[in-house]
Amino acid sequence: MCKLAVIIPLYNKESSIVRAIHSVLEQSVDFQQLIIIDDGSTDNSLDVAKQFQDKRISVISQTNQGVSVARNKGASIADADYLCFLDADDQWEPHFLKEITTLIHLNKDASLFCTRYGEISEEGQYFIGNLVGISQGFRGELPDFFTAYQQNRCLYHPSASCINVRDFKLIGGFPEEVKIGEDIYAALQLALSGPVMFSANKSSTVFRNAENRTNVREKFIIPYHVEYFLDPANKDILEKNKTLKSFLLYNTIIFGLYAAQIGDKKQAFKMAKLLSKQSVMHSIIVFLGACLPKCFIHLLKKLRNKKTLSYEN
Secondary structure, eight states, X not given: OOOEEEEEEESSOTTTHHHHHHHHHTOSSOOSEEEEEEEOOSSSHHHHHHTOOOTTEEEEEEOSOOHHHHHHHHHXXXXXXXXXXXXTTOEEOTTHHHHHHHHHHHOTTOSEEEEEEEEEOTTSOEEEEOOSSSOTTOEEEOSOXXXXXXXXXXXXXGGGEEEEHHHHHHTTSSOSSXXXXXXXXXXXXXXXXXXXXXXXXXXXXXXXXXXXXXHHHHSOOOOHHHHHHTSGGGHHHHHHOHHHHHHHHHHHHHHHHHHHHTTOHHHHHHHHHHHHXXXXXXXXXXXXXXXXXXXXXXXXXXXXXXXXXXXXX
């Protein structure tokens, strides 16, 4: 039997942590540990988490150091072969761990195990990424994670994933002192280190809470995975992995246009400059996007969402 540890980083989520914990305790497959790392919450999150009486639960408090430090601390405490992560405002379906263990049994040596997930917008609208190049009911190894990740908006999220402890240690865990992009960076590094398993069965729900996105809107930060992999010092990685390069160029355009949409043209131009070192064409797209009216970029976003997402009432 594979040993599973669940890690929840917690910061000021008193209104949603109960839902997250219940979704773990209601799993149809057993797990060994649920480690909750409170990252210096200033509300009642810590007290709420401590109310649960279950021998598998450990609640640990630390000074505020960021989500990566919290996740890594939980991983260092875990006595397990595989680490499953869940953000404190998200929730699993009762069959999430069953899907994960099924994938593990198919290939216990894989680096990363993911399931399809849905999302709920700030306005309460449910949506899910359409499957592209992946059949309904698929369970197995992705032939090319980077291509699949570029095509599918439901492929990877920390709250719908499980990591082989061996590979988690190999990549050094989540990069610390990073505000955005630490999860995508980890996923890309894991995919470089070994196979990625995926289940097309929707098993998790991610909540896009307004409080989580306010700081991003106020000041756009270039995601860590973009800066890291587009750094000329790491050009050998992209030269050896063409589909990783394709994903990064596409992903950087998306983030660059988002920066332009929220009015941070300075960061959009900076991302265009980063892209110019790899692809002049992709750089021009972001540069032109930064010069266009916001309404035009908003229209492009709506067209992309219509093509890649399905909405439910």
